[in-house]
Amino acid sequence: MTRTNAREIVVHLIYAIHATGEPADEALVSRFADGYYETLGEENDVYAGRPNQKQMTYITETVRGIQSHQEELDGYISRYAIGWHVERISRLARAILQLAMYEALYVDDVPTGVAISEAVELARKYETEDVVSFVNGILGSFAREVAQ
Numbered sequence: 001m002t003r004t005n006a007r008e009i010v011v012h013l014i015y016a017i018h019a020t021g022e023p024a025d026e027a028l029v030s031r032f033a034d035g036y037y038e039t040l041g042e043e044n045d046v047y048a049g050r051p052n053q054k055q056m057t058y059i060t061e062t063v064r065g066i067q068s069h070q071e072e073l074d075g076y077i078s079r080y081a082i083g084w085h086v087e088r089i090s091r092l093a094r095a096i097l098q099l100a101m102y103e104a105l106y107v108d109d110v111p112t113g114v115a116i117s118e119a120v121e122l123a124r125k126y127e128t129e130d131v132v133s134f135v136n137g138i139l140g141s142f143a144r145e146v147a148q
Contacts, residue, residue: 006055007099007118008046008125013063014095024067028060066102073098080141081134093131096122100139105146112143 009031017027031037032050040047051059066073074086077097081089089097100119104112116139123135 001049001051001055003055003058004118004121005046006051006059008122009051010059010062010066010099011092011095011122012044012046013059014066014098015091017063017067018091018095024064028063032056062099062102062107065106066098069102069106070098073101076101076142076146077138080138090127090131092126093123093135096135097138101142104143116140116143 013024013027013031016022016031017024020027022030031040037047037050074094077086077089077094078084086094096119099122100115103110103115107115116136119139120132120136123132127135
């Protein structure tokens with residue numbers, strides 16, 4: 001499993017947290033429970049193999065970090081998504097934006113450009129081209145002003 005795959009799993013977890021309101025630790029336990037994780041592999045190739053310890057640490061710390069910094073990250077999204085309320089942005093696009101912003105601000109070994117590039121690719125995988133442009137625009141503004 002690559003860091004790219006781990007990012008995708010983080011986005012899925014953040015999406016689920018937004019949908020259910022469950023705490024990060026509960027989402028992590030339920031998603032990685034024996035039996036359940038294996039069924040996810042039937043639905044999405046990103047779950048074909050279990051994360052190694054390093055990837056699991058990244059996933060756990062990132063999901064917890066995004067949840068604990070959610071208000072701050074949503075503030076950035078609101079600031080750069082001119083004319084949009086955070087609640088109107090799809091849960092998946094919001095999760096992608098939060099991941100990229102969190103990595104740019106709090107993950108030392110991820111350059112801002114990499115965080116944005118990976119986020120745009122995730123958006124491209126799951127969203128329409130309009131949403132991809134929206135995500136790219138917000139993250140571009142964020143990077144120019146905040147994550148220098």
